[in-house]
Amino acid sequence: MSAYPTMDQYNDAVQHPQTAFGDAVLKKAKIATNGMGLPIALGGGFALTYTAMAQDRKFAIRCFHKEAKGLEARYGHVDKGLRTAGGSYFVGFEYQPTGILVNGRRYPIVKMDWVEGDTLGSFLEDNYADKGRIERLRLQFIDVERFLRSKRLAHGDLQNGNVLVKSGLKLIDYDGIYVPTMATGQGAELGHKHFQHPKRSAADFGPDMDRFSFIVIDLSLRAIAHDPKLFSKYSNGENIILTANDFIDPGNSAAFADLEAVPALARDTTNLASICAAPVKGIPTLEDFLAARNIPAAAIMIRTPAEARAGKKEAAYVGAYEVVDATSFALLAKQVGNRIELVGKVTKVHAAKTKYSKPYCFVFFDNARQSVKLNIWSDGLAKLPDAPSQAWVGMWLSVQGLVDPAYTGRYGTSLSITITSNSQIRKITETEARHRLRSPSSSGSKVTDNRHILEGLGTLSRPGSSRSPGRTSTVPRPTRSPIPPQSRNQAVLNTIRQSTGSSSQPTTLRPHRPARQPKAEIPWGWIIFGAVALYAIIRALG
Structure with a gap:
């Protein structure tokens, strides 16, 4: 397939659902728009996500704008694998290989049931100081981990934006998911940097690729329950407490130092530091991590908080995105x-x-x-x-x-x-x-x-x-x-x-009114000065 449409091309198409969508329900959908009447698109991974209302139901429509090898075959495996697994942690979805018409060509979409709830990031922003809610959330993650492990499933990108929190947890965005019928070692994405092992690669695609994420989430939630100020201090909107910078160099990390200073977290903080320095294959399950079993033998000396702050050389910033x-x-x-x-x-x-x-x-x-x-x-x-x-x-x-x-x-x-x-x-x-x-x-x-x-x-x-x-x-x-x-x-x-190679403005959904160019300034001062000088010369020459 040729390159997928751009964001503005999708935006233009979804404004006309009757002609854009092949799905009978989506043909009658109303797409959520912003204050200027333009479609609201949410981004993540390979796709743009639009919100649609149709027949008193709400849907998420994922439109792909980046190439993903074997996309249709992947979603065929995912559909069958999640139906077989059952459980309540996934959202109903339907992969439609010719779901949307853009500029005369049809492209795939994923039609998903909309689930109300806060993203994990938003939930933590609102509830990080509520110890009871944080502890219940942690237990819910332990249940999710146990379920996925029992079914040999892995989400591949557990992070703030891909977990919805309400009465229970829902996992969304299935572009990087692994189900048992897929071949291992052929990953299409590497997940969010602030939740992944620093050495993770496409070769690690398989049933164990969520282990590091679950360990990071569990330790972070325990830390917040102990001291909510740690969230205020280290959260940047895309992480909980720890970041990719911390995983790269845990020995000199101020966040690792603060976690290790908490007696109830000291052992597990040191063990996580060892896991960061070890190969990906050495990551234990969450159950083993909590029991301090199968921890890689990589000795990492974590400095005290004061030492970490005083002796730390400035490290290059590693963000989640460009x-x-x-x-x-x-x-x-x-x-x-x-x-x-x-x-x-x-x-x-x-x-x-x-x-x-x-x-x-x-x-x-x-x-x-x-x-x-x-x-x-x-x-x-x-x-x-x-x-x-x-x-x-x-x-x-x-x-x-x-x-x-x-x-x-x-x-x-x-x-x-x-x-x-x-x-x-x-x-x-x-x-x-x-x-x-x-x-x-x-x-x-x-x-x-x-x-x-x-x-x-x-x-x-x-x-x-x-x-x-x-x-x-x-x-x-x-x-x-x-x-x-x-x-x-x-x-x-x-x-x-x-x-x-052009001076034209970027394209938009509305007809462009080109930005007003500044008018050339006429140097009236110099003109008047020159005229006066010329007049004086003429008078002098008499």
Whole structure:
């Protein structure tokens, strides 16, 4: 099959369900839209997910926008394997190989039953201080682990966004799942970095690939139940307490040091450190881990919290997604349809109401006519503990989410991330912003002129720790003025033109109103001066 459609092509198609879908129910569906009337797409793995209402039922429609080898055969195995396994942890779904029509061609979709509930990330944001709920959640994960192991199933990507929490747990996103009829060692994805062993590869695809994730989740939940402040201190929206950086170097990890300092967690924290340093094949089951059986013999010395903070050299930031500078329209334009981490300083906050009297808020990272912003519609505002205000101007944010297609409106042409969860936004310091932007996973590190963008962040002292600051971190003012928006934006436009060979604007779902180009300034002062001088010369020559 040729390449899948782009996000804006899918967005255009799903606005006409009668012609787009082959499924009789979906033909009558109403797709959820944002305040501008455009479809809301959620991203993850290989697919975009749309929400649809049809016949008084709610569905999730997954449309594939990235190639996945053997997709149809994979979902055939998954469908049969989950039906055979039974249980209550999976959501009903139907793989439709010709489910959607886009630009005259048919592509596969997965039609899934919609299950109400909070994602694991959102649940923890709201309940991390409730010891009883956290302990019940931990026991539920133990039950899920025991069930999957008994059926020789593995989800492959257990993380904050793929677990729904209500009365029980539901696992969603089956792109990387393993069922017994599949061949081992042929994985299509490697899972979320903050929940996976640092040495995991496609060759580890099989029934045991969830072992590390379950151990990390269990230890993290026990830590939160003991001291909720650990969640406030280390959560970044995409993890619970530990991150990929911690797994790479547990001996020098401040988070590992804090966990080991808790007597009830010390033994298991040390054992997890040993597991991180050992081969993937050496990971024990959760049951063995809790009994301290079959732990790899890899001695890791974890420093005390004070030693870890005092002696830690700055490690390169390892994020869950590619890091993109919010001042770079050109770099973000290449990420449309992808989930990324956006890092930038807020320059403007605009709050208003739609024509339907629903509140919304735009948070801008640039005041130019080509800008990057956050879209926070009424549903998203309801999820945030504090709505954005003018006090946000000057703050540095880390935002994780799907990049929407470019849109041209009253504020010019913008690229944006839509906020649907309170776990997507984190306030960070300017120092931490620079740390993340110069990481190996940063888009900026791959272009030769990124040093100019980094210079715009200000003159900063070298960080003493790679820890992510808490959500209430103070934000120091920059000590150097940022690059003027006009000159920075012109450089971005030049980059777009050079990379695309065109000066046209990015496509959107609506007819484009090209961004207003600045008029050439006429140097009236010099003209008047010259005229006066010429007149004086003529008079002198008499």
